[in-house]
Amino acid sequence: MVGALPIASGHNILRLNLADSSCAGAGLTATCTVSGVTATAGPNDSWTGAVTSDGVDLGITDVEPALLTGADYPTGYSTTAFGHATPTQMAGLSTTRLIQQVFGLAINVGSAGSGLTAPINLSRESAANILLGNYSDWHAVPDALTGQPIAAASSLITRIDREPGSGTRTSANTYFLRYQCGSSTAITDNVGESDNFSTTDELTAANGKAASIAYTSIDQLQDPHNSTNFPNLVLATIDGVAPSNIHAAAGGYDYWFEATTVNNAATTGTSLSLASFLQTDMPKLASAPQEPSVNVIPGLQGNVGTVPLTDNGKTGTLTIYVNPYTRNGKSCNVPTETN
Numbered sequence: 071m072v073g074a075l076p077i078a079s080g081h082n083i084l085r086l087n088l089a090d091s092s093c094a095g096a097g098l099t100a101t102c103t104v105s106g107v108t109a110t111a112g113p114n115d116s117w118t119g120a121v122t123s124d125g126v127d128l129g130i131t132d133v134e135p136a137l138l139t140g141a142d143y144p145t146g147y148s149t150t151a152f153g154h155a156t157p158t159q160m161a162g163l164s165t166t167r168l169i170q171q172v173f174g175l176a177i178n179v180g181s182a183g184s185g186l187t188a189p190i191n192l193s194r195e196s197a198a199n200i201l202l203g204n205y206s207d208w209h210a211v212p213d214a215l216t217g218q219p220i221a222a223a224s225s226l227i228t229r230i231d232r233e234p235g236s237g238t239r240t241s242a243n244t245y246f247l248r249y250q251c252g253s254s255t256a257i258t259d260n261v262g263e264s265d266n267f268s269t270t271d272e273l274t275a276a277n278g279k280a281a282s283i284a285y286t287s288i289d290q291l292q293d294p295h296n297s298t299n300f301p302n303l304v305l306a307t308i309d310g311v312a313p314s315n316i317h318a319a320a321g322g323y324d325y326w327f328e329a330t331t332v333n334n335a336a337t338t339g340t341s342l343s344l345a346s347f348l349q350t351d352m353p354k355l356a357s358a359p360q361e362p363s364v365n366v367i368p369g370l371q372g373n374v375g376t377v378p379l380t381d382n383g384k385t386g387t388l389t390i391y392v393n394p395y396t397r398n399g400k401s402c403n404v405p406t407e408t409n
Contacts, residue, residue: 167353168367353373
């Protein structure tokens with residue numbers, strides 16, 4: 071949302087100010103003091119400390135901005151801070167495809183009383199019904215591989231949500247519910263529910279709630295740097311396939327979307343040069359972010375989808391692939407094979 075709405079509305083927002091007197095460090099490393107918590111400062115842009123008001127030269131969104139409308143419009147964000155944009159304005163933003171991101175469903179199996187054990191095998195249809203609240207008990211949800219109840223005894227489901235406007239919430243609506251892809255059905259907050267305004271907040275809440283479910287990019291659980299952050303959470307298989315970037319590239323796991331950069335037509339000078347560099351360099355296999363949730367898009371910056379799969383030559387979670395499939399910048403599209 072932050073990568074699109076301020077550009078569409080022409081609003082300045084706060085950014086880190088490295089020239090602030092609180093910043094200390096040498097060379098490329100500096101520590102600055104910024105105060106605020108995402109639950110309040112996020113939707114109100116009320117951070118204090120080493121921040122300054124500025125225009126957004128280049129934004130990044132998990133899905134194309136045209137989807138950040140309707141039930142996925144950032145209604146929880148202050149219009150005073152971020153402005154307002156119509157669906158036409160959001161859809162009219164200039165975008166460039168950047169990378170592919172793989173998403174998944176995180177389930178709490180580790181908290182006492184969850185009644186769940188890994189692996190958790192969900193069908194796409196069961197997952198959709200959980201997100202809609204049609205399933206309230208894991209004992210009623212069939213294991214997608216065995217047909218047996220996922221929980222041996224009653225175990226109440228708690229859905230942990232991001233806020234409307236979040237790319238991960240939008241991805242869940244798009245993939246499981248086909249919202250804005252021919253369907254008008256979307257996730258609806260439960261009475262009294264408090265949304266989470268960052269993925270860290272969402273997964274922290276899920277990690278602390280037995281038998282809960284949340285949606286996330288898979289690097290949050292698969293990146294070794296995050297391995298101790300959410301020890302109670304596991305990623306569910308969907309239709310028998312475990313979430314991973316190689317399974318996405320092989321065509322077995324299609325809960326992935328193409329992140330985009332959002333271009334501000336008013337950007338000029340050195341800021342435009344940096345924006346052009348990022349959009350040119352980051353989609354390349356050799357220089358894309360080496361995260362377990364990332365693949366590169368075929369047909370961009372020399373990326374050619376082939377079989378056997380072309381990868382960046384790294385090992386473990388640093389391996390990324392040229393996915394032979396693309397959604398061609400439209401999240402509602404069925405992935406198209408290119409090799």
